[in-house]
Amino acid sequence: MPKKYSIHAHKTDPRFPPIGKYATVEFREDCAGSCRQCVKKRCVFHIFRDNFTHWSTMSEPEYLYTCKSCYRCVEECTKGIFSLAINPEYRTLGDDYWKAGIINSTWAQAHTGSIPVSGAGYRGPFAAEGFDSIWTDMSEIVRPTRDGIHGREYINTMVELSKRPMRLRFNPDGTLASEEAPVLEIPLPVVLQQPAFGVLSKTVLLAMAAAASSVGTLLFIKAEEYTPFFSPYAAHLVPCVTKDTYARYADLIKGSRMVEIAYGPGLDEALSGLKAINPDLFIAVGLPLDSAAAGRAGELARTCVDTLHLTGSDYGREVGTDNPRHLKDMIRDVHLALVGNRIRHRINLVFSGGIALAEHVAKSLICGADAVGIDLPLLIALECRLCKRCTQGKRCPVKLEAVELDWGKNRIVNLLAAWHNQLLEVMGACGIREARRMRGELGRSMWFDDLERDSFGPVFGKRKVTGIG
Ligand code: SF4
Ligand code: SF4
Structure with a gap:
């Protein structure tokens, strides 16, 4: 079997604090200060640890650039003093096409070489314009071709x-x-x-x-x-x-x-x-x-x-x-x-x-x-x-x-x-x-x-406005 083509990634840290989607909101005066297992230490994505390692002075608010918005930290704080808010700077990033989420996720991929994880799930619209009106058919997801990614078979991208x-x-x-x-x-x-x-x-x-x-x-x-x-x-x-x-x-x-x-x-x-x-x-x-x-x-x-x-x-x-x-x-x-x-x-x-x-x-x-x-x-x-x-x-x-x-x-x-x-x-x-x-x-x-025409067309007739609103 020929050697598989793969691209080897090397974690390459950002030079500047990236603009994260979430910022912390903490009422520290109520902090018990004695939690051996502060929620910040329990983030499975090590968001707070990485923040501190690279640039944070632990000042408030902390900007969480690759936070997956799973809300574990918010849920598990024993004193309930901890919350997340959208970082205002994030709202100004990019435009209608090059959205903040695209820029932020591209930064993370260039940083780690890993496939992005969306954590709390996709909360965008069901469909939108352009490429967002196409879904790839994943019906073969359980077939042996999965081995091409992690095992025996070869998926050729040449x-x-x-x-x-x-x-x-x-x-x-x-x-x-x-x-x-x-x-x-x-x-x-x-x-x-x-x-x-x-x-x-x-x-x-x-x-x-x-x-x-x-x-x-x-x-x-x-x-x-x-x-x-x-x-x-x-x-x-x-x-x-x-x-x-x-x-x-x-x-x-x-x-x-x-x-x-x-x-x-x-x-x-x-x-x-x-x-x-x-x-x-x-x-x-x-x-x-x-x-x-x-x-x-x-x-x-x-x-x-x-x-x-x-x-x-x-x-x-x-x-x-x-x-x-x-x-x-x-x-x-x-x-x-x-x-x-x-x-x-x-x-x-x-x-x-x-x-x-x-x-x-x-x-x-x-x-x-x-x-x-x-x-x-x-x-x-x-x-x-x-x-x-x-x-x-x-x-x-x-x-x-x-x-x-x-x-x-x-x-x-x-x-x-x-x-x-x-x-x-x-x-x-x-x-x-x-x-x-x-x-x-x-x-x-x-x-x-196609799906809309075939599924809803017979019931509701033809869409008057073209494109997805
Ligand atoms: S919301 Fe989840 S991913 Fe984000 S900092 Fe808290 S525990 Fe980590
Ligand atoms: S658009 Fe130009 S000025 Fe702005 S970050 Fe990129 S290279 Fe720098």
């Missing part, structure tokens, strides 16, 4: 970003006559992408490159940022160029496995130019995820391009319109257009923009993606609060400019370890052992719109 041969030819003796085509594989369906904003110092970008190299995936990085410092990670870097700039980066292109070129007029000539510089080069074309994306994907699938990298908004939406569709619908649109034209197998699809949680990876694959690109979660792993002060030239509250390379790399590797383990959990529960077979596998999902 995907390819290179073109596949259309047909194989064989010699009369049964041996392969076709020339073996080079293959570009990544061990998990996630590539990293240079974020559009943030304190992107040389060390921050190097940390992203080192993390990509460590887990075996790729970092898409602007060619102008790719200095000689990045050479140790060259095999895992995809310089992004345009038809006007690629010739300037000929040396870089010669030393790269894949290059991304931006979509635009004159692309055919640029594709020939790239192949002339490096005939073995894998080529990705970067294009916006707009209403023309499906049509362009159809054109490009018939060229030498290996992969399309389609980028939506940071909020997981279509770009270039006032009424943007959600990423899940855009992925379906592009994937099904290629399936309809019987050319889906000719090209790989990577979708970026708004991939915020591990479950978005699995759901994107189910919708038809080969892989996804992540950018803002990389910043959040480095403690970014998405406050966007840096876009206004203001000081970064968590001093991203002072991040050290190893610390940054470990935090991103930890996040990827946690996401990879969550993908394994979903695939195991869905009975899928190959990430490549998850592509477009709608049968392993349930969609709110």
Whole structure:
């Protein structure tokens, strides 16, 4: 049996006190002060101990960054002096899409490399928009595929970003006559992408490159940022160029496995130019995820391009319109257009923009993606609060400019370890052992719109307002 692919996490403490959801409220004047087993010592998640170890002076209120809200401490205080309240700063964290819970949970995953535990259970709405209107079908959860996660069987999360041969030819003796085509594989369906904003110092970008190299995936990085410092990670870097700039980066292109070129007029000539510089080069074309994306994907699938990298908004939406569709619908649109034209197998699809949680990876694959690109979660792993002060030239509250390379790399590797383990959990529960077979596998999902239409439609008729209120 081949060695299992796994990402090894190393606990990497935050540099700044993270913003926790809960703060303590204590009436200490009533504290008996004699409990041998103060409730703070009995928290099974060691929230108070960790707080004290890292930064607390035990002053009140204490901010409990990874508290699971199980309320054991509140229930078991013998004098009833102890309570929890929502931290006001937590309420200001993030926005409607990059919610405080997502940011907080990403910090914890980058800290520990562990799958987040939600403790007192999920208390959000039954369904919401976008990815939150899809459920993965966990009906295989008791089947032996569970062994793939913890035991005997292998769940393969590897995907390819290179073109596949259309047909194989064989010699009369049964041996392969076709020339073996080079293959570009990544061990998990996630590539990293240079974020559009943030304190992107040389060390921050190097940390992203080192993390990509460590887990075996790729970092898409602007060619102008790719200095000689990045050479140790060259095999895992995809310089992004345009038809006007690629010739300037000929040396870089010669030393790269894949290059991304931006979509635009004159692309055919640029594709020939790239192949002339490096005939073995894998080529990705970067294009916006707009209403023309499906049509362009159809054109490009018939060229030498290996992969399309389609980028939506940071909020997981279509770009270039006032009424943007959600990423899940855009992925379906592009994937099904290629399936309809019987050319889906000719090209790989990577979708970026708004991939915020591990479950978005699995759901994107189910919708038809080969892989996804992540950018803002990389910043959040480095403690970014998405406050966007840096876009206004203001000081970064968590001093991203002072991040050290190893610390940054470990935090991103930890996040990827946690996401990879969550993908394994979903695939195991869905009975899928190959990430490549998850592509477009709608049968392993349930969609709110379908369930509502089929279950309540015959009783209540058609929903007048589209979307989930
Ligand atoms: S609510 Fe539960 S998890 Fe949170 S601090 Fe108290 S005992 Fe620990
Ligand atoms: S914490 Fe704020 S200022 Fe710092 S990188 Fe993130 S968005 Fe920019």
